[in-house]
Amino acid sequence: MASLYGTTWDTAIIGAGPAGGALAIDLATFGHKVLLIDKERFPREKVCGDLLGTSALETLKKLGICEKVRRVGYELKRTRIYRRIEVRFLGAVHYPIVLQKEHAARESTFILERRILDSILCEEAATKGAVFTTGKVTEIDAKDSSLAFVRIAGSDTPVRARIAVIATGADILLAEKLGMITRKEATGFAARCYIQSDFTMDEAAFYFDRYRNPSGYAWLFPMGNRMYNAGCGYLRCNQRIDLKKEFHSFLSEFDPAAELLKHGKIASPLRGGSLRTGLAGSNPVGPGAVLAVGETIGTTRPTTGEGIGPAMWSAGIAAQVINEVLRSGDIGLLKTYPERLVRQS
Numbered sequence: 121m122a123s124l125y126g127t128t129w130d131t132a133i134i135g136a137g138p139a140g141g142a143l144a145i146d147l148a149t150f151g152h153k154v155l156l157i158d159k160e161r162f163p164r165e166k167v168c169g170d171l172l173g174t175s176a177l178e179t180l181k182k183l184g185i186c187e188k189v190r191r192v193g194y195e196l197k198r199t200r201i202y203r204r205i206e207v208r209f210l211g212a213v214h215y216p217i218v219l220q221k222e223h224a225a226r227e228s229t230f231i232l233e234r235r236i237l238d239s240i241l242c243e244e245a246a247t248k249g250a251v252f253t254t255g256k257v258t259e260i261d262a263k264d265s266s267l268a269f270v271r272i273a274g275s276d277t278p279v280r281a282r283i284a285v286i287a288t289g290a291d292i293l294l295a296e297k298l299g300m301i302t303r304k305e306a307t308g309f310a311a312r313c314y315i316q317s318d319f320t321m322d323e324a325a326f327y328f329d330r331y332r333n334p335s336g337y338a339w340l341f342p343m344g345n346r347m348y349n350a351g352c353g354y355l356r357c358n359q360r361i362d363l364k365k366e367f368h369s370f371l372s373e374f375d376p377a378a379e380l381l382k383h384g385k386i387a388s389p390l391r392g393g394s395l396r397t398g399l400a401g402s403n404p405v406g407p408g409a410v411l412a413v414g415e416t417i418g419t420t421r422p423t424t425g426e427g428i429g430p431a432m433w434s435a436g437i438a439a440q441v442i443n444e445v446l447r448s449g450d451i452g453l454l455k456t457y458p459e460r461l462v463r464q465s
């Protein structure tokens with residue numbers, strides 16, 4: 121195996137979520153020497169609704185791991201959208217009504233814990249020849265445009281790479297240090313927990329209450345084995361909302377959630393995370409030989425909060441650009457990345 125510090129890597133990718141994992145697979149498949157670094161030891165948990173939409177599955181297919189994911193994921197056949205509306209009478213009295221709309225899945229949608237999905241991506245990258253290492257990257261020295269020096273906590277020697285890619289999700293610290301962040305504040309927040317229940321619900325539920333929380337949404341996703349992913353979030357909202365309070369109101373007011381809890385229990389703590397959306401708030405190209413992909417550059421969809429598919433989509437575009445740079449030696453081609461992202465979005 122190539123030595124971590126003695127090798128000049130073609131690309132060092134920091135962060136092994138969907139963006140970093142997908143990029144590692146693509147670049148290793150092109151034949152490049154790829155180092156994938158994550159601060160967590162895998163398999164690791166990632167706070168997520170665990171829903172793989174059509175765009176995620178399409179990319180997983182291109183990466184050659186869709187069948188593997190389908191085998192271990194839970195397929196959703198139907199989704200039901202619930203909207204709580206209020207009928208106003210004489211200005212003061214409100215009658216809340218919950219409207220429902222059922223959608224049979226036209227295309228496959230799967231639920232798969234991120235602990236498993238992200239490990240599958242990393243394993244595939246390793247199969248293609250990428251090297252994975254655990255360590256927290258504290259700094260990227262990008263003064264030189266022909267080499268990036270990546271510092272991992274606990275080591276005096278930096279990792280050398282021809283190109284460094286920041287794929288650290290909503291954790292923007294490294295990108296910020298390099299002046300790549302133009303808006304620090306996240307554009308949304310979401311939180312989720314797991315519920316274990318003997319009550320059977322085999323369809324996904326989305327819940328919107330535009331009166332109480334206009335930019336908010338909540339969900340319940342079956343995962344198989346009596347487990348459910350339940351959470352809530354909000355998007356495009358400047359003020360910070362108390363998600364814990366929102367979540368507990370959702371659990372008590374939304375009948376299917378109350379039913380699940382009547383026959384079960386909350387099986388994990390409620391955990392939350394930021395969302396960066398709308399391909400905004402950053403410059404995807406840094407100084408020297410540095411790029412960023414995924415949630416760091418705001419790939420998450422501003423209307424739905426879906427982030428796994430879009431993060432991998434940006435990785436696909438970055439892989440094309442990096443491949444061209446490594447083959448031609450023309451570092452100037454990195455500058456075409458933002459425009460390609462916009463053109464293909």
Ligand SMILES: Cc1cc2nc3c(=O)[nH]c(=O)nc-3n(C[C@H](O)[C@H](O)[C@H](O)COP(=O)(O)OP(=O)(O)OC[C@H]3O[C@@H](n4cnc5c(N)ncnc54)[C@H](O)[C@@H]3O)c2cc1C
Pocket residue numbers: 134135136137138139140157158159160166167168169170171172173255256257258287288289290291294309310311312351391392393394395413414415416420425426427428429431
């Ligand atoms: C509660 C919640 C629910 C969500 N539900 C869904 C959903 O159902 N479907 C969906 O498509 N999207 C969902 N999203 C969005 C989705 O989770 C993200 O958009 C997606 O994970 C972004 O992928 P990424 O690869 O860019 O970053 P991440 O998945 O965040 O991966 C970043 C990786 O970088 C590592 N890292 C960070 N800093 C460092 C460092 N300094 N050194 C080394 N490693 C580092 C982290 O450990 C992590 O593994 C949800 C988000 C939240 C918060």
